[in-house]
Amino acid sequence: MKKQSILTLAGFLLASSIFAQSWTPLFDGKTLNGWKRLAGTAEYTVEDGAIVGTNVPNSGNTFLVxxxxYGDFILEMDVKIMDTTSNSGVQMRSHYDAAGHQGKGLVYGCQFEIDPSSRRWSGGIYDEGRRDWLYPGSLNPTAQDAFKVAEYNHIRIECIGHDMKTWINGRAIAYLVDTVDHLGFIGLQVHAVRDAGLAGRKVYFKNIRIQTTGLQSKPFPPGIYVVDNIPxxxxxxxxxxxxxxxxxxxxxxxxxxAYKDKFPDTGWIVDNGMISVHEKAGKEGGxxxxxxxxxxxxxxxxxFDFLLTPGANSGVKYFVRLAPEEKTTGSAIGLEYQILDDTLHPDAKLGRNGDRTLASLYDLITANKQKRFIHPMGQWNTGRIIVYPNNHVEHYLNGVKVLEYERGSQAFRDxxxxxxxxxxxxxGEAPEGHLLLQDHGNDVSFRSIKIRVLQ
Incomplete structure (x- = not known):
């Protein structure tokens, strides 16, 4: 073999060896050296090469951090949770406020969710102690069965720049783009229990290792929804x-x-990264x-992101035909994702069973939503409409599916x-149509309006 080839091979082997050795263990398998407990009183011990967290009564969430x-990193570990009544998580770039939670201490920051319940949101990203859910597991429904109860699951977390990505047992789960935290600790959670009869539940962590240099992001399969918090x-x-x-x-x-060949000269404005419609005494058509x-x-x-002012009304419509026979003195006709302040606007009490409330299919189907997933007035909410090629339709609000139906079905026609x-x-049965932002005479703003055509 030529000397140059030998040197090249040696260099390759050395580089490969360095890359292979770039993992650093965060747990030595024997002690809790390098870790500390924060916030609650749950117990952390070492058993058979694993960190074991055991919940206790009368304690809030407890973290071993x-x-x-760490700033940019790739983190891998194996996690086991024994039954569906338990819950846990792994903190990323997180922080501690000793005075928080009424002096009991508050850990806050992004968390890789470990959720074996029937909801199955494991691998989703939750903002512990701060913004609540950022990437609910329902945004990637085909991967909700990735986590296995009562056996070890291999998890991978990438935090590189603004990108956070998660995997469970080799399956891609969540992709979040967020600019809030750039540095913080890593933590293992033992969740609080409300029922004393559930005390003593355990969660196991082992083979915890991290990379902080030479980071190579693992490819994500196409088609997974990205929560991008950069407008x-x-x-x-x-x-x-x-x-x-x-x-x-x-x-x-x-x-x-609508029914015009240019953008309106008045009523709408593009400014500060938003497209906004101005107040006109709540008059439809504004x-x-x-x-x-x-x-x-x-x-x-x-x-799409939308920002409501108190008492505001608007909507996002789809399959809008703009046909002459459908022209009205008010808003153009189409299927409507309702945008409404349910608390202050009277429309919320009209219709049937709440089918004119936020995220509903206006006047047809009521959105089934929890209050915790509705961001208050003055904060941005994210709506999402999926129309599949087979005419199955879904509405989402802040990452959570709130309704679904079959366009053109007998149930729909009824x-x-x-x-x-x-x-x-x-x-509502047109083969194609325009998308529409409604002017209902109230101040409403939109941003991050993005679309993917489905085949």
């Missing part, structure tokens, strides 16, 4: 998956007024009127027959 803080931004991954921005935060060149996409869509995944839409033939 690293004494060292009007698409990741390279999203672009490669077919996502496109319908509003880039600077110009509204993909929108025109000053500028509705705006619609220039393009039409058949099957799609649409995501609902239309008892709604305000019964006067329009084949309402």
């Amino acid at each position: 690293t004494e060292k803080e 009007n931004h698409l990741t390279t991954y999203e672009k490669n998956s077919g996502w496109k921005l319908l509003f880039d935060g600077k110009k509204a060149d993909q929108w025109v007024g 000053t500028g009127g509705d705006i619609v996409t220039k393009a039409v869509y058949k099957a799609f995944d649409l995501s 609902l239309v027959a008892i709604s305000k839409y019964k006067i329009w033939k084949s309402f």
